[in-house]
Amino acid sequence: MTLILVGLLLWAAVHFIPSLAPDLKTSLKNRLGEGGYMGLFSLALVAALVLMVFGWRSVEQPTHYYTLPLWTRDAGMGLILVAMILFMASKPPTRIRRIIRHPQLTGLIVWALAHLMMNGDNRSVLLFSGLAVWGALEILLINRREGEWVKPEAPSWGKEIVVVLIGCVAYAIFAFAHPWLAGVAVF
Structure with missing residues (x-):
C-alpha cells in the first residue's frame, strides 16, 4: 500500500508543479532546457506509474471494504468506454x-469511479480514489491558471x-490487455 501512496x-x-510551483518549473527548464525538463517530467511520471502498479500488485491479501450489486460491473464497463x-x-x-473543458482529466475521473464501482478492496480504493481526487484538483488548478475557457470550433461529424x-x-485493446497490465481479467 505504501508504494501505491x-x-x-x-x-x-x-x-501540480506548473500550477503550484511555476518558479520551480521555470528554474528547471532554464537549468535543463525544454527537452531535459520534459525528460525529467516523463521519467518521474513513469516512476509514479511503476510504483502504483507494483504497489497494487504487491498487496497479496486485499481487504474488502464493500461489494456493490452485480449490475454495477456492467455499468462500470460502460463508464470505462465513455x-x-x-x-x-x-x-x-x-x-x-x-x-467538457478537460475531457482527458474528466475521462480519468470517470475511469477511476468506474473502477471503484467494480472493486471494493483497500488497494483499489486507495489507487482509484486517489487518482479521482487528483484529477478533480488538477482541473481546478488548470482552470485557475489558464483563466477563461475558449471553446474550440466544432469539427466535421466525420472527424x-x-x-x-x-x-x-x-x-x-485495454480490455483484452488488462490481464497482463493489471493481473485481472475483464471478461
Missing part, C-alpha cells in the same frame, strides 16, 4: 471539447465519429 503522491506532485472516448477526444478539436471509433478500439 508514494506513486500517487509523486504523480500529483509532478503534475472514459476512453473522453480520453481520445482530448487533443483533436471535437464537439466533446466544446462541452467526431473517428474519435469515438478510436476510443472504442482503445477500450477493446
